[in-house]
Amino acid sequence: MTDFETREAxxxxxxxxxxxVHRNIERALQDAGMPRLDWYDVLWALECAPEGLRPYQMxxxxxxxxxxxxxxxMRLENEGLIIRRKDKTDGRGLVLHITDQGKALRGKIWPVYRQAIDQEMRHASEQKDCLTALLNHPRK
Amino acid sequence: MTDFETREAxxxxxxxxxxxVHRNIERALQDAGMPRLDWYDVLWALECAPEGLRPYQMxxxxxxxxxxxxxxxMRLENEGLIIRRKDKTDGRGLVLHITDQGKALRGKIWPVYRQAIDQEMRHASEQKDCLTALLNHPRK
DNA sequence: CACATATAGATGCATTTGCATCTATATTGC
DNA sequence: GCAATATAGATGCAAATGCATCTATATGTG
Structure with a gap:
């Protein structure tokens, strides 16, 4: 197998x-009445940053x-899950903060998400052969 | 690291x-004036199946x-790249065939796509650590 | 300071997605 | 053969995407 064939595989x-994996995790969330994955990512990032984050950083x-x-x-703010404040030191920009409601929702999503990750990634690892080939391949 | 933490990572x-990788490959195709990736996948699958394929198979x-x-x-047919015929043995279904024009386009896309795969997957393999951890992890 | 350029973020528009539903044909069980 | 159910594929609609562009503020240069 050439290097290219390995990479292609x-x-x-x-x-x-x-x-x-992505599709199955999204469906698990949706079946549980939870919002989409990207909402979770934003909420979690903000929950980890009490001082808030700039959009461009996220x-x-x-x-x-x-x-x-x-x-x-904008959607997250409309749902009351985050707040967008003007950045005092940069008039062009914003700082995003998570709300208590946002934290609460993230906490509700996590068990469902966690369970889905665990289950789907276990299945995924069963089909690992091609990726293994790449990863074990010596890189020039 | 627990099994779950490994899977999460x-x-x-x-x-x-x-x-x-996906974004960069799509951009490389677009910059070269080529259609989107999903078009390629369909054209290639049909080029490999001279007898045609049913949509549900694809x-x-x-x-x-x-x-x-x-x-x-439908879009591919509108562009003249494939043909959708009624399946003679199943009145509900279709059989898809690639046209000469479709073959020609696929042949034009391939060098660009190939080059993009090669380049992007080489970069990707540099960040392989987390996946390696999963793949090398003994599975219960 | 004034002007050119760069950066943060918003928005209009065309295209694409996902979901639910619809139509038509096939298959199954009686 | 006929009713019930399953399957193939199309479509209406709301939402999301990508791209180009727009506004406003920052930064850098003379």
Missing amino acids: AWIALNQMHVR QEALLFEQSGFSRLA | AWIALNQMHVR QEALLFEQSGFSRLA
């Missing part, structure tokens, strides 16, 4: 694994697109 | 790797949602 495996950390995140933050 | 790594193989694939197939 890993790319295919990466996609399949991701689609399957975009980088969580790999969101700028416009997508802008609207996501 | 792998889930996070899986997501990050997937978003980064949905399973490529992990598409039913409605999403239905519309994707």
Whole structure:
């Protein structure tokens, strides 16, 4: 197997694994009446940062697109889960903070999410062969 | 590290790797004036199946949602890249075939796609630690 | 200070998604 | 053969995405 073939196989495996796991986790959350995964990521990041976070920081950390995140933050604020304050030291920007309601929701999501991760990743690891090949492959 | 923590770390790594690689590959294709990745997958699957394929088969193989694939197939037909024929043995269904134009386009996409896979997966393998942990973890 | 450029975030628009539902044909059990 | 159920695929609708663009503030240079 050439280096390229190894990488290609890993790319295919990466996609399949991701689609399957992601879809199943999203469905588990939804079946439990919970919001989507990206909501969780934002809430958790903010709960870990009591001083708040700037949108552009979260975009980088969580790999969101700028416009997508802008609207996501708006939705979360509309639901009362976060607050967007003007940044005092940078008039262009905002600082996001989680609300008590946001914390409460995150706490409710976690057990469901945790259980789904555990279950789906266990299945996923059963199809690991292609990725293993990549990961064990010596890199030039 | 507990089993769960290992799986959680792998889930996070899986997501990050997937978003980064997927986004970069899509951009490489787009910058080269090529269509989106899902088009390629369909064209390639059909090129490998001269007798054609039923939509429901492709949905399973490529992990598409039913409605999403239905519309994707329509777009591809509108572009002249595939043909949807009625299945003679099953009045409910279709058989999809690739056209010469479809084959030509797939052939044009491949070098760009190949190059992008090679480059992005090489980078990706540099951040493999969390996934490695999962994959090397003995499974109960 | 004034002007050019860079950065943070919002928004309009076209496209795509996901879900639920709909139609048509197949299959199963009586 | 006929009713009940299952399966293939299409479609309406609300929501989400990506892209380009817009506004406002910051920063850097003369």
